[in-house]
Amino acid sequence: xxxxxxxxxxxxxxxxxxxxxxxxxxxxxxxxxxxxxxxxxxxxxxxxxxxxxxxxxxxxxxxxxxxxxxxxxxxxxxxxxxxxxxxxxxxxxxxxxxxxxxxxxxxxxxxxxxxxxxxxxxxxxxxxxxxxxxxxxxxxxxxxxxxxxxxxxxxxxxxxxxxxxxxxxxxxxxxxxxxxxxxxxxxxxxxxxxxxxxxxxxxxxxxxxxxxxxxxxxxxxxxxxxxxxxxxxxxxxxxxxxxxxxxxxxxxxxxxxxxxxxxxxxxxxxxxxxxxxxxxxxxxxxxxxxxxxxxxxxxxxxxxxxxxxxxxxxxxxxxxxxxxxxxxxxxxxxxxxxxxx
Numbered sequence: 203x204x205x206x207x208x209x210x211x212x213x214x215x216x217x218x219x220x221x222x223x224x225x226x227x228x229x230x231x232x233x234x235x236x237x238x239x240x241x242x243x244x245x246x247x248x249x250x251x252x253x254x255x256x257x258x259x260x261x262x263x264x265x266x267x268x269x270x271x272x273x274x275x276x277x278x279x280x281x282x283x284x285x286x287x288x289x290x291x292x293x294x295x296x297x298x299x300x301x302x303x304x305x306x307x308x309x310x311x312x313x314x315x316x317x318x319x320x321x322x323x324x325x326x327x328x329x330x331x332x333x334x335x336x337x338x339x340x341x342x343x344x345x346x347x348x349x350x351x352x353x354x355x356x357x358x359x360x361x362x363x364x365x366x367x368x369x370x371x372x373x374x375x376x377x378x379x380x381x382x383x384x385x386x387x388x389x390x391x392x393x394x395x396x397x398x399x400x401x402x403x404x405x406x407x408x409x410x411x412x413x414x415x416x417x418x419x420x421x422x423x424x425x426x427x428x429x430x431x432x433x434x435x436x437x438x439x440x441x442x443x444x445x446x447x448x449x450x451x452x453x454x455x456x457x458x459x460x461x462x463x464x465x466x467x468x469x470x471x472x473x474x475x476x477x478x479x480x481x482x483x484x485x486x487x488x489x490x491x492x493x494x495x496x497x498x499x500x501x502x503x504x505x506x507x508x509x510x511x512x513x514x515x516x517x518x519x520x521x522x523x524x525x526x527x528x529x530x531x532x533x534x535x536x537x538x539x540x541x542x543x
Contacts, residue, residue: 273519279512286506298513302501307489308514311497312521314399314485318474318493319467319525321403322410327463330411331456334418335444348419351412362405363476370401370477392479398491405473410466414459421455422448453533460529468522471495494518 280298283291302308337348354362369376370391378388391401425448433443449456474491475483484500485492494514502511 276512276515279508280516282509284508284512286502286508291509294509298509299517302510302513302517307492307497308494310489311485311492311494314395314489314491315468315470315493315495315518317396317399318402318406318470318491319464321399322406322470323460323463323467325403326407326411326414327456327459329407330414330459331418331449333411333415334422335448337415337419338422338448348416351415353412354409355413357409359409359472359476362409363473366401366405366408367477367479370404392477392486393490395490398477398486402470402473402477402491405477406467406470410463414463417459418452418455421452425451457530457533460533461526464526464529465522468518468525469495471499475499494521 281293281295283294283298285291333351337344337351341347371378372388372390372392375388375391377391381387381389389397391397429447429451430443433447438446470493474485474493475496477491478484478486480487485496495518498511498514498518501507501514
């Protein structure tokens with residue numbers, strides 16, 4: 203039968219092909235969508251490239267204002283004869299650094315700072331790691347225990363000083379009373395150099411151990427439980443699992459805790475100042491527990507010499523950088539050695 207020559211053009215476009223195939227789509231339906239306008243493409247490209255930087259820019263802007271600017275400005279002040287009342291003086295170069303290094307109290311405060319840092323940070327990290335391992339087990343009332351370890355961190359430093367001042371009192375302290383029960387003489391916690399360091403380190407450990415334990419606990423909870431099950435099937439004890447599985451898996455968090463503890467331990471100020479019961483509050487009658495931050499405070503506010511205070515602050519900053527890098531290198535070497543074994 204012949205086709206109708208009077209059929210509409212549109213119907214002819216959708217008619218069956220002479221070869222007997224399926225109807226073909228109209229050419230207009232097969233056309234691609236119109237391209238975007240060039241300005242919209244450029245805007246979309248800029249949005250994809252710049253949006254991540256805009257999202258993280260508030261942190262870096264805040265860091266430049268409250269972190270980098272004070273650091274650079276302190277270095278600028280340290281090379282001038284700068285008085286708190288008189289203001290900026292003449293340029294004297296590194297003379298402030300020479301005066302600080304020649305000061306007899308500088309090396310004494312340096313030794314005190316490192317001693318208190320070692321007595322506080324090392325036990326603090328070890329105890330917090332063990333405490334986090336205990337909190338990671340199936341304990342009854344786990345939420346209550348985890349909240350409880352954070353309570354010392356919430357207590358104000360002034361309240362901590364009052365509590366530990368009663369514990370470490372030279373005449374009527376509770377610890378001296380307990381020592382007397384076993385026939386030992388009282389300890390002069392505010393007079394003896396090492397005893398005062400132990401007392402201050404105990405205050406620091408009591409306040410910060412729970413905080414670090416929660417950081418390590420959060421890292422431990424990301425360790426796959428299949429590793430512990432496989433180790434249990436191989437006969438590994440809980441201690442062996444903790445040493446061989448948990449610690450290597452949370453090594454980045456351990457490094458973070460070590461570095462932050464190093465920074466905080468070397469910048470300690472509130473605890474020794476509140477522990478001091480003398481009028482000058484310079485770290486004891488002979489500065490037997492005076493730290494470098496207390497020396498900075500003494501230079502800046504008691505002597506009104508901001509130049510030497512800034513120089514001392516920069517020396518402390520360099521000390522923190524050196525010790526933090528040493529800690530980081532030791533932890534990395536320990537992890538590499540364990541991995542080779």
